[in-house]
Amino acid sequence: MPVAVCALSHSPLIGFNQPAKAVEERVEKAFDHARRFIAGFDPDLVVLFAPDHYNGFFYDMMPPFCIGTRATALGDYDTPAGELSVAKSARTLAKDVLAAGIDVALSERMYVDHGFSQPLQLLFGGLDRVPVVPVFINSVAAPLCPVGRVRQLGTAIGHASAHLDEQRVLFLGSGGLSHDPPVPQLETATAEVAARLIDGRNPTPEERARRQARVIASGLDLAAGTSSMQPINPDWDQQFLDVVSAGELRLVDAWSTEWFAEQAGHSSHEVRTWIAAYAAMAARGKYVMNYRFYEPVPEWVAGFAVTTAVSADA
Ligand SMILES: O=C(O)CCc1cccc(O)c1O
Numbered sequence: 241m242p243v244a245v246c247a248l249s250h251s252p253l254i255g256f257n258q259p260a261k262a263v264e265e266r267v268e269k270a271f272d273h274a275r276r277f278i279a280g281f282d283p284d285l286v287v288l289f290a291p292d293h294y295n296g297f298f299y300d301m302m303p304p305f306c307i308g309t310r311a312t313a314l315g316d317y318d319t320p321a322g323e324l325s326v327a328k329s330a331r332t333l334a335k336d337v338l339a340a341g342i343d344v345a346l347s348e349r350m351y352v353d354h355g356f357s358q359p360l361q362l363l364f365g366g367l368d369r370v371p372v373v374p375v376f377i378n379s380v381a382a383p384l385c386p387v388g389r390v391r392q393l394g395t396a397i398g399h400a401s402a403h404l405d406e407q408r409v410l411f412l413g414s415g416g417l418s419h420d421p422p423v424p425q426l427e428t429a430t431a432e433v434a435a436r437l438i439d440g441r442n443p444t445p446e447e448r449a450r451r452q453a454r455v456i457a458s459g460l461d462l463a464a465g466t467s468s469m470q471p472i473n474p475d476w477d478q479q480f481l482d483v484v485s486a487g488e489l490r491l492v493d494a495w496s497t498e499w500f501a502e503q504a505g506h507s508s509h510e511v512r513t514w515i516a517a518y519a520a521m522a523a524r525g526k527y528v529m530n531y532r533f534y535e536p537v538p539e540w541v542a543g544f545a546v547t548t549a550v551s552a553d554a
């Protein structure tokens with residue numbers, strides 16, 4: 241039963257902010273490579289690990305992890321809105337992961353944002369083109385669980401995936417690497433912003449537009465060098481990619497939550513989705529990262545990476 245990984249950054253600013261032509265062409269080539277890799281692998285199930293950005297998950301009920309047995313994309317920025325084709329295996333995976341001692345939440349009505357919808361759109365051409373198990377991993381709403389728990393979640397999902405009806409499983413991670421876009425934090429938020437972080441579903445179109453405009457402007461500032469935001473950290477990003485490429489995932493257990501934010505910005509925790517995806521792969525045997533692309537793209541507020549991996553014995 242073959243398994244594979246694709247893990248890549250996302251940015252909702254793609255299509256809004258224009259990096260240099262050459263940069264955009266290199267990223268587009270990386271997307272092309274990932275699309276061809278996935279088409280060649282021909283998965284019959286995609287387990288998609290992604291974060292949320294206070295669009296689907298709020299502090300009124302913030303789980304560290306959640307598997308959706310149904311899921312709807314909200315259509316933030318210019319990503320598509322609508323139902324994902326959630327596989328029946330979502331429930332099986334939730335049951336097996338719980339039995340393995342990982343306390344994953346379950347949602348029969350999971351709302352997801354660009355973290356999920358952008359890779360589905362970019363790699364498959366739509367939300368409903370491939371059976372998917374959506375796995376939310378909290379990567380922004382402090383307090384976060386130890387990153388080692390995310391590795392264990394991935395391991396449990398990897399083991400459980402071996403018993404599914406589906407034969408060809410792709411583990412897909414979405415997010416990171418280093419970046420610090422202007423996502424508000426509950427501890428320092430005004431009362432008005434805090435209310436939105438606690439229960440901010442269904443913002444008015446004006447509210448959504450205002451918020452998105454702020455993030456879009458932050459990318460232009462970062463690229464212009466006029467930003468007070470934490471910069472992208474290419475050294476940290478390359479070291480992270482080295483660890484994942486070497487299959488040394490146990491190292492992440494020693495990484496503190498604070499260290500991520502200090503080194504690579506608050507949203508660097510989105511690499512939790514990569515750690516889960518690669519840990520799931522590692523649970524199925526040794527892997528080889530056979531493609532690795534990286535480029536810092538300040539216009540998109542992202543240390544932008546695209547990787548794929550296959551089983552070492554494939
Ligand atoms: O809208 C938001 O709250 C944050 C948007 C955002 C921007 C850059 C990179 C990301 O990964 C990302 O998610």
Ligand SMILES: [Fe+2]
Binds near residue numbers: 293355416507
């Ligand atoms: Fe993100």
